[in-house]
Amino acid sequence: MSILDAALWFAFGCFALAQLLCLYRVVRAPGFSDRVLALDTMTINMIALITLFGIQRGSGFYFEATMLFAMVGFVSTVAFAKFVLRGDIIE
Amino acid sequence: MMALADILIAALLVAGGVFGLVGAWGLVRLPDMMTRLHGPTKAATLGVGSVLIASMAFFWVHHDHLSWHELLIGLFLFLTAPITGLYIGKAHMHLSWKPEELPQPPSGAEWATWGKGAETSPIVTVPDDAPGRE
Numbered sequence: 001m002s003i004l005d006a007a008l009w010f011a012f013g014c015f016a017l018a019q020l021l022c023l024y025r026v027v028r029a030p031g032f033s034d035r036v037l038a039l040d041t042m043t044i045n046m047i048a049l050i051t052l053f054g055i056q057r058g059s060g061f062y063f064e065a066t067m068l069f070a071m072v073g074f075v076s077t078v079a080f081a082k083f084v085l086r087g088d089i090i091e
Numbered sequence: 092m093m094a095l096a097d098i099l100i101a102a103l104l105v106a107g108g109v110f111g112l113v114g115a116w117g118l119v120r121l122p123d124m125m126t127r128l129h130g131p132t133k134a135a136t137l138g139v140g141s142v143l144i145a146s147m148a149f150f151w152v153h154h155d156h157l158s159w160h161e162l163l164i165g166l167f168l169f170l171t172a173p174i175t176g177l178y179i180g181k182a183h184m185h186l187s188w189k190p191e192e193l194p195q196p197p198s199g200a201e202w203a204t205w206g207k208g209a210e211t212s213p214i215v216t217v218p219d220d221a222p223g224r225e
Contacts, residue, residue, distance in 0.1 A: 002097065003097055003098060003101045004097050004100060004101055004104075004149075006101070007100070007101030007102075007104040007105050008104060010104070010105055010108055011104040011105065011107055011108035011111075011142065012108075013108070014107075014108030014109060014111055014112040015108060015111050015112075015138075017112055017115070018111045018112045018114065018115035018116075018135075019115070021115040021116060021118065021119050022115050022118060024119060025118050025119055030124075030222035031124065031183070031186060031187065031221070031222035032182070032186055033124060033179050033182050033183040033186060033187075034124060034127065034222075036179060036182070037118065037127065037128065037131060037179050038118060038131075040131065040175055040179070041114065041115060041118055041130075041131035041135055044131065044135045044136065044139055044168070044172075045111055045115070045135065047139055047164065047168070048107065048111055048138060048139045048142045051139075051142050051143060051146050051161070051164075052104075052142060054146060055104075055145070055146050055149050058153065058154065060150065060158050060160065063158075063160035063161070063164065066164055067160075067163070067164055067167070070164055070167050070168055070171070071167070074167075074171040074174075074175060077175045077178065077179065078174065078175065078178050080182065081178035081179060081181060081182040082178075083213070084182040084185055084186060084212065084213070084214060085181060085182060085185050085204060085209065085212055086208060086209070086211055086212055087211045087212045087213045088211060
């Protein structure tokens with residue numbers, strides 16, 4: 001096992017654990033905004049996981065998926081906040 | 092040369108993993124909502140940033156082409172992370188604090204979360220047992 005493989009698996013483990021902690025926060029949260037924050041963090045961690053997968057496979061094929069995750073995560077979070085603040089997403 | 096680059100990429104990957112984990116740990120462990128915002132918005136983007144730089148370096152060293160996709164994703168994340176943090180903070184203020192409990196803004200100004208247009212929101216009065224109130 002090369003040093004790169006070891007580091008890759010370490011990063012995979014870290015982000016998987018982070019994903020589980022966020023999932024715990026989504027299930028048991030004191031309020032709405034905590035849940036949305038945890039979901040937003042989950043999309044960010046997912047971007048990192050897909051990028052790591054791309055490195056492991058040695059292919060640049062997965063960047064479109066990460067871009068989609070980034071955009072959909074951002075838009076959904078802002079849509080939630082706009083709904084709470086104004087009752088309307090597109091005014 | 093190759094080994095040196097590999098060590099650099101491995102260090103970036105390890106740093107990214109640690110930052111991502113710290114961000115999620117902060118999300119779970121910090122005491123109230125406004126401090127919990129700090130964990131993910133700072134540490135997770137820093138973590139993803141290191142992973143993206145590691146990915147760029149990997150494809151440059153091992154596949155002999157420099158890919159710009161990572162830079163695009165990093166730029167997008169760095170642009171959107173503060174906006175997401177701001178909006179979640181505003182939503183939290185609107186959900187958890189009554190207008191009269193907020194500090195007085197400078198004269199002539201009003202809090203955007205409870206200002207003009209806020210009456211169209213589905214939450215017009217904050218319940219007394221709303222979560223996150225001090």
